[in-house]
Amino acid sequence: MNKYELAAQLRILEQRQHRLLAMLRDFIDDSELIQGSTFALPPHDPKQETRYDTPSIPVTPAHGIEALYTAHHAWGHLYADAGENTRLVYRLPGAIQIHSRHSEELAGIIEAINADRRTFRDLVTNSSTIIGGPNTRWEFLHSKGMFEGLITLQFYRQITVAGDTARSISFCWAHKNTMQRMTKQQIIGTLRASQDSPPRHVIDPAGWSAQLEDEIVLLSALSDDARLVIRRPNPVHPQAWLVDGDSRRMQVASTPVLILGAQKVKIGLLKNYDITQKRPPRQAKTTANEPLISRLWLYQEQ
Numbered sequence: 001m002n003k004y005e006l007a008a009q010l011r012i013l014e015q016r017q018h019r020l021l022a023m024l025r026d027f028i029d030d031s032e033l034i035q036g037s038t039f040a041l042p043p044h045d046p047k048q049e050t051r052y053d054t055p056s057i058p059v060t061p062a063h064g065i066e067a068l069y070t071a072h073h074a075w076g077h078l079y080a081d082a083g084e085n086t087r088l089v090y091r092l093p094g095a096i097q098i099h100s101r102h103s104e105e106l107a108g109i110i111e112a113i114n115a116d117r118r119t120f121r122d123l124v125t126n127s128s129t130i131i132g133g134p135n136t137r138w139e140f141l142h143s144k145g146m147f148e149g150l151i152t153l154q155f156y157r158q159i160t161v162a163g164d165t166a167r168s169i170s171f172c173w174a175h176k177n178t179m180q181r182m183t184k185q186q187i188i189g190t191l192r193a194s195q196d197s198p199p200r201h202v203i204d205p206a207g208w209s210a211q212l213e214d215e216i217v218l219l220s221a222l223s224d225d226a227r228l229v230i231r232r233p234n235p236v237h238p239q240a241w242l243v244d245g246d247s248r249r250m251q252v253a254s255t256p257v258l259i260l261g262a263q264k265v266k267i268g269l270l271k272n273y274d275i276t277q278k279r280p281p282r283q284a285k286t287t288a289n290e291p292l293i294s295r296l297w298l299y300q301e302q
């Protein structure tokens with residue numbers, strides 16, 4: 001496949017997405033709205049590397065018909081509005097419940113929407129030999145004649161649907177860490193390599209090298225079998241806890257869940273995020289409270 005063939009396939013998927021979304025909206029608007037709640041969040045900057053960069057997140061709730069309007073916008077918000085930054089992350093947790101005479105058709109439309117979105121994402125992310133890495137990929141997608149203003153992440157997102165076996169859905173803020181266990185020698189090797197080839201942002205190479213040497217001395221004093229782990233906090237994000245029949249699943253809550261059924265489901269609220277309101281840990285920490293090297297989020301396991 002060459003670039004022109006790839007572009008043609010992507011255009012077909014994008015055009016079909018608009019038709020499917022219009023069908024989805026018509027089917028939903030022709031249904032009975034049982035209830036709905038959505039929770040608008042300010043756009044998230046992915047350059048904020050950890051949750052400690054986000055001390056608070058205000059939530060703006062909407063209910064009933066207003067929530068349905070916001071949900072329609074979230075499911076179909078594929079292109080940036082005037083002045084909107086396409087690199088910022090748009091999120092609208094929530095749930096909309098409707099009763100429809102055409103539940104099977106609705107579920108089929110959503111499956112078609114999701115299937116095309118998966119295909120679109122796979123074509124883009126697996127075509128590095130054609131369109132290059134992330135930066136050139138973004139330029140290709142947003143070039144003239146392609147999809148100027150496309151919010152790529154929104155196009156990739158799946159629409160979650162639950163049937164009449166759904167019992168409840170609740171929302172919370174996730175505080176997760178990326179964990180990576182490493183040996184002392186692996187980390188020292190990484191530091192040595194950084195001494196030899198300083199990052200581009202380093203203004204004072206001599207000072208940088210001296211800092212790394214101090215870190216190497218610190219690590220060298222540890223026993224060879226010391227258990228080390230990088231415990232990096234991820235950006236905080238909303239999650240949904242969906243109880244559907246006998247199954248329970250947790251998922252990232254980026255757009256509203258659509259629930260098909262006449263029996264009212266319990267829909268919880270999402271509160272404002274406040275970093276000072278910490279939940280008790282579910283299990284005891286296996287690492288020390290203070291990092292060995294703060295900038296690396298490097299801890300020693302106890």
